[in-house]
Amino acid sequence: xxxxxxxxxxxxxxxxxxxxxxxxxxxxxxxxxxxxxxxxxxxxxxxxxxxxxxxxxxxxxxxxxxxxxxxxxxxxxxxxxxxxxxxxxxxxxxxxxxxxxxxxxxxxxxxxxxxxxxxxxxxxxxxxxxxxxxxxxxxxxxxxxxxxxxxxxxxxxxxxxxxxxxxxxxxxxxxxxxxxxxxxxxxxxxxxxxxxxxxxxxxxxxxxxxxxxxxxxxxxxxxxxxxxxxxxxxxxxxxxxxxxxxxxxxxxxxxxxxxxxxxxxxxxxxxxxxxxxxxxxxxxxxxxxxxxxxxxxxxxxxxxxxxxxxxxxxxxxxxxxxxxxxxxxxxxxxxxxxxxxxxxxxxxxxxxxxxxxxxxxxxxxxxxxxxxxxxxxxxxxxxxxxxxxxxxxxxxxxxxxxxxxxxxxxxxxxxxxxxxxxxxxxxxxxxxxxxxxxxxxxxxxxxxxxxxxxxxxxx
Numbered sequence: 001x002x003x004x005x006x007x008x009x010x011x012x013x014x015x016x017x018x019x020x021x022x023x024x025x026x027x028x029x030x031x032x033x034x035x036x037x038x039x040x041x042x043x044x045x046x047x048x049x050x051x052x053x054x055x056x057x058x059x060x061x062x063x064x065x066x067x068x069x070x071x072x073x074x075x076x077x078x079x080x081x082x083x084x085x086x087x088x089x090x091x092x093x094x095x096x097x098x099x100x101x102x103x104x105x106x107x108x109x110x111x112x113x114x115x116x117x118x119x120x121x122x123x124x125x126x127x128x129x130x131x132x133x134x135x136x137x138x139x140x141x142x143x144x145x146x147x148x149x150x151x152x153x154x155x156x157x158x159x160x161x162x163x164x165x166x167x168x169x170x171x172x173x174x175x176x177x178x179x180x181x182x183x184x185x186x187x188x189x190x191x192x193x194x195x196x197x198x199x200x201x202x203x204x205x206x207x208x209x210x211x212x213x214x215x216x217x218x219x220x221x222x223x224x225x226x227x228x229x230x231x232x233x234x235x236x237x238x239x240x241x242x243x244x245x246x247x248x249x250x251x252x253x254x255x256x257x258x259x260x261x262x263x264x265x266x267x268x269x270x271x272x273x274x275x276x277x278x279x280x281x282x283x284x285x286x287x288x289x290x291x292x293x294x295x296x297x298x299x300x301x302x303x304x305x306x307x308x309x310x311x312x313x314x315x316x317x318x319x320x321x322x323x324x325x326x327x328x329x330x331x332x333x334x335x336x337x338x339x340x341x342x343x344x345x346x347x348x349x350x351x352x353x354x355x356x357x358x359x360x361x362x363x364x365x366x367x368x369x370x371x372x373x374x375x376x377x378x379x380x381x382x383x384x385x386x387x388x389x390x391x392x393x394x395x396x397x398x399x400x401x402x403x404x405x406x407x408x409x410x411x412x413x414x415x416x417x418x419x420x421x422x423x424x425x426x427x428x429x430x431x432x433x434x435x436x437x438x439x440x441x442x443x444x445x446x447x448x449x450x451x452x453x454x455x456x457x458x459x
Contacts (some may be wrong), residue, residue: 021157022270023131023244025129027059027060027076029062033097036068036183037183043097047061047099047115067084076174100123132159133151133154134234134246135151144217145216145217147232151206162204164203165235167195168195169229171227174187174188196217259281273319289312293309374442374451376455387425392416398446399447400416401423402443404442436458437457440454
């Protein structure tokens with residue numbers, strides 16, 4: 001909705017104001033719009049079509065949702081009122097829709113110009129090149145958006161003023177099931193969400209060399225991370241001219257993956273090196289190389305872990321066997337995008353443990369009397385119960401079957417009154433309480449003789 005006449009400035013004057021530069025130019029188009037503005041609903045489809053014709057390698061759309069006309073309750077404005085008002089005041093905008101192209105409010109590139117005129121004008125501007133080069137990237141990890149950029153002047157170029165480097169989080173598309181405002185629009189493009197570093201930005205004296213930007217901001221739970229992008233631009237606050245813009249689309253983390261072996265509470269013999277195996281983490285960004293970091297420790301706090309980094313395959317075998325005891329392990333996946341300084345993109349790692357136990361029967365008496373037999377339990381592993389069969393010499397009238405955990409603590413005891421038979425263990429202790437998953441030992445004790453075997457319960 002118009003509130004005053006737009007400044008008249010033709011595309012040709014924009015072209016004359018610039019010289020040819022080597023750096024690739026991406027044009028930044030900033031728009032004032034609102035879900036309560038009827039003309040916005042009329043002109044926005046043509047604006048978005050012009051943007052889509054050129055693509056983000058030539059032009060970026062950044063839409064500030066304003067608080068007029070009445071009732072002024074646009075939800076995208078209400079989400080960040082202060083920073084939207086800062087930019088509207090910066091340009092002294094008093095109309096909606098309005099287009100600011102590379103910092104200039106141009107009548108010939110007004111919302112009503114039409115799709116062809118807009119795309120043609122922005123295309124011509126993008127071909128001029130830029131005096132400033134921006135090498136930018138961003139990533140999302142652990143609820144944070146990280147943004148970094150190197151900004152530098154083209155060789156032999158000087159600028160009359162210091163510049164501001166501004167960085168904005170943008171939601172490329174927002175779709176509502178029903179119109180959130182009074183003008184009927186349900187789909188919105190290039191929606192401004194917030195600035196990283198505030199609306200003032202970062203002052204850069206490029207005559208001193210490359211300006212390096214590195215900062216972060218928390219992710220808002222309402223944002224659709226699949227649509228989030230980060231825009232960077234370099235602006236002269238004296239003239240409002242934007243020297244160049246760039247987008248560092250957030251780098252996607254590797255996909256979730258599973259830890260496969262050793263499986264939870266599985267048994268690994270103490271005389272054998274351990275092979276860790278996990279599924280591949282797939283990275284959705286073309287060209288990204290996924291690497292893994294494996295950690296294992298004897299406690300789940302990982303206070304003093306063994307760490308193996310830089311693995312390119314989803315498997316690793318230790319050089320030597322591990323000591324007897326419960327071990328815990330985890331794996332993280334990273335594509336390394338954005339550098340170590342602002343963290344790595346992590347795949348979701350799953351938690352698992354395994355138990356290293358003796359390779360031979362514990363406490364087994366090799367001088368057993370004839371007729372003394374302790375069978376391997378069946379099934380093994382088991383859940384919820386297993387059967388243990390035995391035979392005793394005819395001279396032995398009473399024997400005991402003792403079940404113990406890996407720490408040697410007695411869990412359950414059965415008195416055997418028959419010369420042969422079997423015992424069914426349902427995974428409970430002497431108090432009837434269910435035991436946890438893991439390795440257990442069962443020992444047949446009869447007089448001076450005993451024999452021990454191992455079993456595994458998986459729940």
